[in-house]
Amino acid sequence: MSNNGNILEINNLKTYFNTEDGVVKAVDGVSISLKPGELIGIVGESGSGKSITAMTIMGLLPSGTANIDSGEVLFDGKDLLKASEREMQRVRGGDIAMIFQDPMTSLNPFLRISTQMIETIVLHQNVKRKEAREIAIKSLEMVGIPDPVKVVDSYPHQFSGGMRQRVMIAMALSCNPKILIADEPTTALDVTIQAQIIDLLKALSADLGTSIIMISHDLGVIAGLCDRICVMYAGKIVEESCAVDLFKEPYHPYTQGLIASVPRVDMDVTARLISIEGQPPNLLNLPKGCAFYDRCPKRMDICRDKLPESKVLKVSEAGDAHRVACWLYDEKGGSHE
């Protein structure tokens, strides 16, 4: 199986939830590929399917209601969706680690940091507890925790939010994963700490060669970290591009709206903030055509009736494709505008 030098390849993933009211199409045909060492961002509003995509990769969807309708998640050429629970336990935390939104609640309050770190290291690295402790201390040092020998035996509540997120990162990276999935890792932190965490992730990725999938609703956070960005809307990727091009020349009206609604320091402070009108569509009952139709300022008749395919509009000098799923653009990159 060829994987084009990609460490992770998600092809046409569809994760649905069976509810009493019907099928919720949380992730509806997502394809993402990730190269070793690459930093990719998934941006979108709540309910756009970004976290569910991450949970599907990790095999952590709630059993019973969640249903992976189709698609594949190829890690090193192996489909994780077909892996057994045992194999997935080796992948989780070992090959693919994950950190979460709220560092205040993501660490077990009843167990020492050392216990929580050592159990992971012993599980994935075939080392003795004593050695694992050394690795834990080294990892804490690496993420900038002062005096790690002393604090390794503390409880999570003795740390601030930013420090706890550093502990989470140390724990996630202690087993040298090939991929780190960061699900809104800075959302619960204040802005200066956000910047520190972003810088830390960037530096660690460069040092260790870890690929990062960064999930956020915050374009600023994604812009600060990622090489490539996928914009998700209603379970689909509507635009994908390298970070520079996306901000310089966003194609999809939704992306344009997102970028326009980021408040700027040089803005007139008396002006109203720009927002995208309307609400995201009900995932239980998606329209036949483009899901953004109702909110789109540039909608056309075809948008209501036919779903736009994702097309490559431009390829940058570095070889990055800029893809967009919108009827405004035809195959050759021309515009109807």
Place this chain on the structure above:
Amino acid sequence: MKVYAIKRVLGLIPTIFVIISISFAMLHLAPGDPFSSERPIPPEVRANLEAKYGLDKSPVIQYFNYVGRLLHGDLGLSIFYKDYTVTEYILKSLPTSLTLGGLAMVLALSLGVTVGVLAALFKNTYIDYSLMGIAITGISIPLFVIGPVLQYVFALKLGLLPTSGWLSSINGWSAVIMPVVTLAFIYFAEIARITRGSILEVLKSDYIRTARAKGLSTRVVVVRHTLKGGLLPIVSFMGPTLASILTGSVVVEQIFRVPGIGRYFVESALHRDYFLLLGIVVIYAALLVVFNLIVDLLYVFLDPRIDYK
């Protein structure tokens, strides 16, 4: 922590005294006295009896006399049972009640926690439904129904166990089984329900998701990451429950004729046996406040976030 513990222990004394004072007042406010019966006794005899037990004095003086004796460890004389002092009755019957309650507690806790955890792990499956069905049954059916039903089935019909009684040379431990099971049943049901709810709550928490994302097996996630937080509500529940379960259920002791403290509690109230009743209240109150204190102090060891300063 040490200072806190000492403060709490000292705080127990006024609490117990408040309980005693209120009980004393209520006893004296209730109509009748130890010597009122269907057949009136001659006034001279009554006067003699009242003088013997100090009941001829005003209630206030009686109260101070009682408290004064109590401070010396003297619980007084029973008015109805004339063979022993109150202390002797309590020493004679309390160990039986403690054994009954202790065994019932061990049974209720071990079964309740196991059933609760299993029901939580197999949430919304037939395992969950049947286990919780048993628990709901346990909560709904009163002791005085469960007890006689067990007696009917296991003693009368099957002849496996003696109908009543307690540890004896004839029956050995076999007479202990039914009272313990009956008493354990309602507590088991309560513990199973609390455990299930609280374990489900913990399983939903972010740190369990983290534990699973680290690749830990379900067993480690449950045993190491879930139980400690999930069982905290059980610890709080056990504080007041321990006192009542250890002193035995009055009803269970009646049904199975267990010679515990519960029998004296009921009879002393019926006979307005002031000193025996007050003595038992003192013991109940002491157990209750002590167990609550133990639970509060245990929290420090169970939840690292709690720090009494």
